[in-house]
Amino acid sequence: MTPSNPRKLDVVVSFLEMPAPPERAPATIPPGKVAIVRAENLTLSFYRYLYDTVGEPWLWWQRRLMSDDELGPILALPETHVYVLYVAGVPAGFAELDLGDLEENGVIDLHYMGLIPDFIGKGYGKYLLNWAIATAWGLKPRRLTVNTCTLDHPSALGAYQKAGFVVYDQRTDIVDDPRDVGLIPPIDHHVDHAGNQDGEAPDSGSATENADNANSDTLIVDFPERAR
Numbered sequence: 001m002t003p004s005n006p007r008k009l010d011v012v013v014s015f016l017e018m019p020a021p022p023e024r025a026p027a028t029i030p031p032g033k034v035a036i037v038r039a040e041n042l043t044l045s046f047y048r049y050l051y052d053t054v055g056e057p058w059l060w061w062q063r064r065l066m067s068d069d070e071l072g073p074i075l076a077l078p079e080t081h082v083y084v085l086y087v088a089g090v091p092a093g094f095a096e097l098d099l100g101d102l103e104e105n106g107v108i109d110l111h112y113m114g115l116i117p118d119f120i121g122k123g124y125g126k127y128l129l130n131w132a133i134a135t136a137w138g139l140k141p142r143r144l145t146v147n148t149c150t151l152d153h154p155s156a157l158g159a160y161q162k163a164g165f166v167v168y169d170q171r172t173d174i175v176d177d178p179r180d181v182g183l184i185p186p187i188d189h190h191v192d193h194a195g196n197q198d199g200e201a202p203d204s205g206s207a208t209e210n211a212d213n214a215n216s217d218t219l220i221v222d223f224p225e226r227a228r
Helices: 044-058 068-076 124-137 156-163
Strands: 008-018 034-038 080-087 090-098 107-115 143-149 166-176
Touching: 008 156, 034 124, 044 068, 044 080, 044 090, 044 107, 068 080, 080 124, 090 124, 107 124, 124 143, 124 156, 143 156, 156 166
Parallel strands: 107 143
Antiparallel strands: 008 143, 008 166, 034 080, 080 090, 090 107
């Protein structure tokens, strides 16, 4: 296919909400040197590195379409909170909260969340998701929202539901394959293979990974006062 004649992808988008904080213990910290830091004065180059590296396997394309002049002001908004997960000093993923609808409607949206591929399947995803949910509720919303689609990891929808989100709407979009229009390299993807939409949760973790962290040299840096 060519940019003038791209393949079309049927993408089912699921919209989820969480109307109350989940009743569960705080997320178990994975072992090792783990830190979550809010990215203040976020540079476009670092954000694009995170977005592209995390999102490329799942064909994230929306913000690749945006110019620096379009994306920069969004990242500079005080309502945009980007938290970076570090493992032993290396960026491992990020979570982005959109507080733009908090004051008027009491809603915080988990706008993006994911891991750099090297860190999938090691317990970090479940921890980052639960941490992001707890952090969002700490900002006193009335409701959290998130959406996912069939281009995402096959276990993404189930992971959000297990974390406490419930589906309230779905729609099907038809989009140009971002690989055919030059936004993403021509990588292999699960939508290319019939019957491969299901998968084991990538971050369910083992008993060892989810053991107590009393002996872990973990550092959590979340600057809650700055998040507010």
